[in-house]
Amino acid sequence: MTIARRTPSSSSRWMYRAIGFLSFFDRFSAAPMMVVFASQEGAPLATAAALLAGYSFAYALGQPLWGALGDRVGRIFALRLALCGSLVASVLSVVLDPMPLVFAARILAGIFVGGLFPTIMTITGDTVREGPERSREVSALQTTTALGTTAATVLAAAVASLASWRVVPAVAAAGFALTLWAVRPLHESARRATLTASRAAFSRWTLVLYVIGVLDGAVLLGVFSFIAPAITAGGVAPALAGIFTASYGIAIIVGAQINRRLIQLWPRTRTMFLGGIALVLAYALAATGATPALAAASALIGLSNAFFHAAVQTWATEVAPQARATTVSLFVFALFAGAALATSTIAPMAEHGYGTVFLISTFAAVVLTGGATWAYSFWERERSTPQTMHSDTPK
The missing domain is CATH 1.20.1250.20 (MFS general substrate transporter like domains)
Structure with a gap:
């Protein structure tokens, strides 16, 4: 595949970091909310654990599919699709009520959120020069994903217990909507790969x-x-x-x-x-x-x-x-x-x-x-x- 390198602007890099933050916030917010979710929904803790397992399972299994999609139809297309799906899944998590539908919404979230971080890592590889410059950008992405992890670990359970567990996916949905709007001007960084x-x-x-x-x-x-x-x-x-x-x-x-x-x-x-x-x-x-x-x-x-x-x-x-x-x-x-x-x-x-x-x-x-x-x-x-x-x- 021929790489068409375009050094990303400072605003683009911060946008990718924001997407990394959101993906890790959504992913790591589920575990600390398990007890709160079970209490508010009147469900056994085992049901909350199954919800987390289903999300994680979907997140992992979707990885090869997102990789193939990014190589075949383009990274930016894959990123937009992942953001759009993450937004829809988060909104459904807020508005749906019967437990089976909530379960389906969180599995859908796992599939689409799982496509975000690998895609921005791939775009970084396409657009940032190999060597110290790329290593620095990967470290910067790590910083924002760690912030997302910390925010989810510290705040998710507290916010959910004070209000409702649905506030957390609502916050994530707002973030996905903003970043989906922000990626509109982006262009593909690489040609499509052949088989x-x-x-x-x-x-x-x-x-x-x-x-x-x-x-x-x-x-x-x-x-x-x-x-x-x-x-x-x-x-x-x-x-x-x-x-x-x-x-x-x-x-x-x-x-x-x-x-x-x-x-x-x-x-x-x-x-x-x-x-x-x-x-x-x-x-x-x-x-x-x-x-x-x-x-x-x-x-x-x-x-x-x-x-x-x-x-x-x-x-x-x-x-x-x-x-x-x-x-x-x-x-x-x-x-x-x-x-x-x-x-x-x-x-x-x-x-x-x-x-x-x-x-x-x-x-x-x-x-x-x-x-x-x-x-x-x-x-x-x-x-x-x-x-x-x-x-x-x-x-």
Whole structure:
């Protein structure tokens, strides 16, 4: 696929960041609202949990479809469609009353909201120059998505309990309407991919990246969800446990700002390795079971997200430019698959205590750090070798 690079304006970049904020706000607002939803609707907690599971399942399964759509008909078209669907699904979540229809509306939201972040990541890969500039923009996107996550975690349950759970999707709907209006002037950043070019999303290195994505999702996202329950198991009230784990979002924001400066001085393998070490240290601390150690672990996992995960995400935009949308979407799908696999595997183990869970996670973090850093450095050398050979050839 031939990329028609257009450096995005400052307003366009802020618009993409706003979309990233909204997508993570909508995605992470469901979990803290489960108890409030069950109480206000007079439904069992299991029904609220099923609603969250249905949303997450739809979010993950839609990823390959959004990738193929972006590569075949255009990224901006896919973005507009995802925003339009997210708006409709959010409005339906506000106005529909019977539980089966609410369930259908939230599944619809999962499908369309799931298309937002991979699409803006793909557009970033199309329009921002590869290297430190792209890494900085990915870090900026991470900052706004972390703000969306933090806002959802801290505010969603509070707002829902004071008013109604339907206020939260109403706020999201307003945001989707504004950004849908804002994307009107955008033009496609790349030509459509051919079927042959789309096969690049299944090359040797993209498959390696997807395996790393599964492990990344399992260790970074899946295991992290058990930090708050581990704090609660130590006798801390659930509300306070949420405050302790809020250090995760704050650490992402701070770490992303530091990372934007380091990537101008360090090679990506070094920032990737630094983030991996933070992840290893986080779970080693969490294995002690002490509340201060678990709070510190939450912050270290946030730093790992800002350094390690950002580096792997940026790699996903580079590894197969001919089929960038498909590759990024499959990478995101791998992340969610890994997170879901970890959650389902750890839940039975956690009933017997969290120490063993975090010890195993420490070992898995070592494997992830070493494997991802080695794979990226090998890919980078392999990619640069033909260019070096070509430049040395007499003309």
